Amino acid sequence: MAYYKTNKDGDGCCSHSDGKEHSNEHIYEVHGHDKNEHYGESCGGSGTCRCEDTHKEDGVRHNGANASSKCGCGTGHGRSACGCGCEENFGSLKQTAFQFGTAAVFFILGILFAFIFYDIKLFNFLNLKLSSVFFLASWTAAGYKVLFTSFKNILRGKIFDENFLMSIATIGAFCLGEWSEGAAVMLFYNLGELVQNSAVEKSRKSIIGLMDLRPEFARIYNPEDLNGEKLINPESVKIGTLICIKPGEKIPLDGIITEGSADLDTSSMTGESLPRAVKPGDEVLAGFVNLTGVIIVKTERDVQNTAAAKMLRLIENAQNRKAKVERFITAFAKVYTPIVTAAAVLISVIPPILNSLIFSAPLNGFESFSPWISRGLVFLVISCPCAFVISVPLGYFGGIGGAAKKGILIKGADYVDALSKAGAVVLDKTGTLTNGVLSVQKIIPSKGASDTGMITAEQKEVLTYVLVAEAHSGHPIANAIRKYASENLSGTEYEEFKKADIQNYSEIAGKGISGLYKGKPLFAGTESFVSDNLNGGISRSENSLSGTRVYAAFDGKYLGCIVLSDTVKTDSEDAVKELQALGVKRIEMLTGDNEVSAKEIAEKLKIRYSANLLPHEKVERFETISSEIKAENKNNTVIFAGDGINDAPVLARADAGIAMGGVGSDAAIEAADVVLMNDNPVLIAEAVKLSRFTRKIVWENIGLAFFIKIGFLGLGAFGIADMWGAVFADVGVALLAVFNSLRAAKCRKA
Structure with missing residues (x-):
């Protein structure tokens, strides 16, 4: 028997005794005979994968072609991507590391023969030495992907990108006999790619580690046969089924406790370190870990619609929402690259011609142009926009990952920007500032x-x-x-x-x-x-x-x-003080509650309030606040934090809507731009701080890259900077920016 899931293509990859076949991209297969799971891999017969694992060992997961790899997103990664990006990054990280290692070995051999050992001349007519061969091998190992991508893009009409710049610059260096410099440019570019991939993987793992919520099995509970418990694939569990969770086990599906009590580790979903005591009638979510006691849970959602699954999709999709500065950098690179390419051509051609016309210097063919071509190639390497296009999105990605560690899920980089510019924070009362339990x-x-x-x-x-x-x-x-x-x-x-x-x-x-x-x-x-x-x-x-x-x-x-x-949360006063310390000009509470109750809470917290508001009146009041704040400064944003379905209209209207403890509210998750995994209002201020810190890092990266590159472009144009200086100005600056971006993920300060 096999549990399987097919894709739209319907092409088969596994042959089973039931005669049913399913897609090469199946997400979650369990072979009933040994309970093994494999991802995105073809069995090719009776239980044997192309990865050459015969499935004799329980619990072996497969991702792509690698038997030991495990993708945190839980997707098979066949021909279609799930959106998390790990189908590309995981493979490319190992591959890039191997590329760099191979290229580095050849480069070291080239250095040894060029400067230490006797350099053997191989082909007199080519004037090619053994060191040059090693440098060429290093260049090929490090840059074959760059060369292939450049060629492919040229065929598509997409000529001016970093691959084109690196290819032309290094080939030109070889033509000028600068073998070590040409190989070094490609080698260190490859190092930059390796560090970038590693940084992205580290940021992604920080999220996946937090959100490693995929259920492994569900234990079906049968009150009439206590010894007849069955372990099955959670995808097969229907809503309303009773499941049993024992100490040490992860809860596979959302539901309500019907029997038993326990302490649960909820940190994977809420970021809370303290265990939560639960009893019959309490809601539990997939991903919580049972620490003590046996509990029986009646399932309320299937595996695709658990709060954990929604949160994972939210995190994965966050990468697709770019901040304004990211969109600008992308558009800027498309204009910038052709301009600097043209400038490099002019540097290579115009000066010797002008020298001949103005000073009557003779043009001795290639010899007259050679030093200027070298300067043009140096100019090309320096001008490569890698530091911009790598570090800016990585800075945002690191910030989103760092926020996720604290239980703050931000749906995209554009909302990081919105949070960082908060001029006013508007808060719902019940459940946000108060405990919400009347x-x-x-x-x-x-x-x-x-x-x-x-x-x-x-x-x-x-x-x-x-x-x-x-x-x-x-x-x-x-x-x-x-x-x-x-x-x-x-x-x-x-x-x-x-x-x-x-x-x-x-x-x-x-x-x-x-x-x-x-x-x-x-x-x-x-x-x-x-x-x-x-x-x-x-x-x-x-x-x-x-x-x-x-x-x-x-x-x-x-x-x-x-x-x-209702009672005011113990952390509400701290949250207000932190927001005020961050320079938020206006904090106002909106509530449908009566004037007396609202006034009492507002005076205690020292904030403004509006009471007796119907849902549509909340929107109207929010619009008024937004207009007033933006009249003072058009760059100010207005944030709203609420926790329920009634808040969805205002959450959607806000520059950044924050859903408090939104794991159980579909409407809040859908309408909000930021989801707090618990209901601590201090996280609102923390989200603003982290966003400002992330944005600060992004602009540090832009400033660092811009000023260093401008300086080296001038030095390169006047022949002061050589190819090694160009390597630093390109790869060195990119590496500095990447390492700086990793600070955002650590979220130590704001």
Whole structure:
């Protein structure tokens, strides 16, 4: 038996006993006879891969043609790419290292024979020495890809790129007899490629290491046969299936705990180092590791739609979103390269001609042009834009990787820029600045609150009618009321009112619930919503109370209200202080909560606020804030942080929308540009700091490359810089920029 997944091509690569074949690019195959997995490799028969592994050892994974390689993205990497880029980088890293090692050996032999040993002349008519042969071999080993790419691009009409510059410059050096210099240029260019690939791989591994969440197996739980547990491929698990997770095992799928309790390591998803205690009713996510206890989980998502899978796709796709400076550098290189090529030609040709015309110096053929051609070739090598095109995206990539280590997932380099320019941060209240868990604080009947510690008959009346109205709502307020009712009513009473029949049920976002109970109108919701449906209005004696209030009316009679409140997160004050220290000019809280509750929290945090806002009013208020901030400075960006579906419109409108603890909210993940893997508001300030640090590194790279290259271009044009100076100006600067970019991934300071 085999689990398999085919692609659109439908071409077969494995022959199995069931006669079914599947694609060369299958993502996740498990041979049932030995539970081995292989990626992107053809079996070529009964369980034998082209990698020559006969699958006798459990758990061997295959990626591409290499049996020992393991791609963190979990994709097969056949003919089509998954988007993570590792199908190219993993192979190219090893290949480039081998190239460089081979080329370096030949180059050292060339140096030894040229400067230490006796250099044997091989072909008198070519004036070719043994050292030259070694230099040529080194050049070929290091640069065959450059030469091939250059030739291929010329056929496509894409002539002016770094491959063309390196090819022309090194071939020209050989023609001038500068064998060691020509080989050195290509060798050190190859070294630059190696360091670049290594740096990218390091940054990618920092992400993949954090997000190594691919499930290996799922243990199906059968309560009728406790000894009949089956280990199967998680892709085969259907939603609603019960699975068992034992200590030390990784949770394979998102779900809800039905039995057992445990401590979970959630660091792979949230960045939190402390274990999380879970119990029946709690949600768990794929990638969490069970540290203690046995838990039974009812699955809620299939393997393709787990929070972990969504986060991996988010990280992979981040590479495709370029910052404005990246797009500029790419466009600049397309114009810059032809210009410097033309300049190199002019340097090689014009000076000897002018010298002949102005000073009547004789033109002695190639001899007159030779020193100027050498200068032109040096100019070409120096002008290669590698330092720009490598270091800028690598700087952003390193920054995104460094942020991911802290549980901050940024969807692209353009959002790094947006975060770095934050002039205002707008925050949702519930779940962002507060814990987002409401609890009933007081029940106030229409005749006034009772001072007794016990729940009175009047309070019970208010509670039961509100419970009837809120019984079918999924709103957090409804959850809090149901919880309070279950604790303060008898079990029989609670079940009776919770299951009461209500006709014409209607829930209006931001207002409340209406319906017919026992044939009479029932309303529960905001003061204005309930008041509009009453003849006599509502007593305002309780207006001084802080908290969220649910008013209730039945059969045209005002019953009273229930007061609920939330608590400010312990880290909210620190988050605000850090944002202010970063120079964020304006911090404002937007909430649909009442004025009293909003004012209390805003005054505690020392920030502005706007209360009583419906979802569309939040967008309008955000637009106003954005206009005011950008009127002060058009480069200012406005950030919004929220945690729920109601925040999606504002998240989408913001220059950078941040979803707080968004691993469980599809709408938040889709609309947001940044996802925080836990709900600590300090991460908002951390995201701004890391983005500014990343952008600082990018501009350091640009400045470093620009000024050094300008200086060496002048030196090369006047014949002061030779080919070795050109090597430093090209490869040396690129290496400096690459190493500088790696600082972004370390995220030690901002």
